[in-house]
Amino acid sequence: MHAVVFAYHDVGVNCLKALLSAGVQVDLVVTHEDDPHENVWFGSVAKLCADQNIPCITPNANELVKLVPKLQALAPDYIFSFYYRHMIPAQILVCAKITALNMHGSLLPKYRGRAPVNWAILHGELETGATLHVMEIKPDAGDIVGQAAVSIGPDETATEVFGKVSGAAVTVIKQVLPELIQGRVPRTPNELQKGSYFGGRKPADGKIHWRQTAQQVHNLVRAVAPPYPGAFTDHQGITMMVARTSLKGPFPTSLNLEATGIQVVDNRVFGICGDHQVVEILEWFPAKQ
Numbered sequence: 001m002h003a004v005v006f007a008y009h010d011v012g013v014n015c016l017k018a019l020l021s022a023g024v025q026v027d028l029v030v031t032h033e034d035d036p037h038e039n040v041w042f043g044s045v046a047k048l049c050a051d052q053n054i055p056c057i058t059p060n061a062n063e064l065v066k067l068v069p070k071l072q073a074l075a076p077d078y079i080f081s082f083y084y085r086h087m088i089p090a091q092i093l094v095c096a097k098i099t100a101l102n103m104h105g106s107l108l109p110k111y112r113g114r115a116p117v118n119w120a121i122l123h124g125e126l127e128t129g130a131t132l133h134v135m136e137i138k139p140d141a142g143d144i145v146g147q148a149a150v151s152i153g154p155d156e157t158a159t160e161v162f163g164k165v166s167g168a169a170v171t172v173i174k175q176v177l178p179e180l181i182q183g184r185v186p187r188t189p190n191e192l193q194k195g196s197y198f199g200g201r202k203p204a205d206g207k208i209h210w211r212q213t214a215q216q217v218h219n220l221v222r223a224v225a226p227p228y229p230g231a232f233t234d235h236q237g238i239t240m241m242v243a244r245t246s247l248k249g250p251f252p253t254s255l256n257l258e259a260t261g262i263q264v265v266d267n268r269v270f271g272i273c274g275d276h277q278v279v280e281i282l283e284w285f286p287a288k289q
């Protein structure tokens with residue numbers, strides 16, 4: 001079985017390793033150059049390719065369509081996309097002799113689109129997962145080929161959950177590869193009306209609004225905790241990054257629950273929220289200027 005793989009991030013590294021371990025011939029890998037302005041805390045697809053002597057290229061989004069003649073010549077059985085960040089043009093998808101497949105970090109049809117793990121935590125979900133699906137022009141809309149769920153703990157951060165999702169992605173690949181190698185693609189309808197599409201998130205979206213509920217504030221902190229850009233609030237004229245919070249008491253009885261915002265009692269830092277409930281800030285530090 002021959003494949004062309006578009007990949008990035010830990011999911012890209014781990015799923016590519018799973019293909020290689022199964023004996024899949026990967027003829028070309030397309031990845032990204034690391035952004036010097038991004039906190040790159042994840043594994044390198046390019047390094048894995050160098051170690052395994054796999055041809056690897058890093059075109060920008062506008063150059064992807066120029067790959068069509070090369071992919072037509074390679075004529076891969078499958079095209080895989082593992083956390084590749086650009087939309088792959090339809091002209092490329094049809095170069096796969098069997099089909100093109102994408103790994104998405106949610107339990108489709110829920111949380112289609114960008115930053116699915118972060119959005120799931122932000123909305124207080126108790127589980128998420130990884131889904132391999134057929135690629136169509138519309139993102140995350142094709143039939144489901146395989147799926148595995150993972151739990152989300154009440155205090156787990158996006159990085160911790162992402163680690164679980166990365167493991168689930170490998171589980172899915174290993175489950176479906178025997179069929180794929182035989183040229184069979186198991187398909188379950190992706191019932192889009194049962195889920196929603198979410199866009200990307202910006203650092204400014206991490207601003208804490210203390211009029212929200214304590215649970216909402218806690219979820220925001222977990223969803224964007226470092227190495228993601230982080231949640232932040234102003235305190236005494238300084239922008240503070242809030243890295244870890246807790247909803248667990250007991251809290252000092254001297255807290256004024258009618259006044260939203262930061263209160264410091266006995267060298268402990270608390271946030272009073274719009275539902276008159278409390279989050280304790282366990283870790284915070286001044287934002288880099």
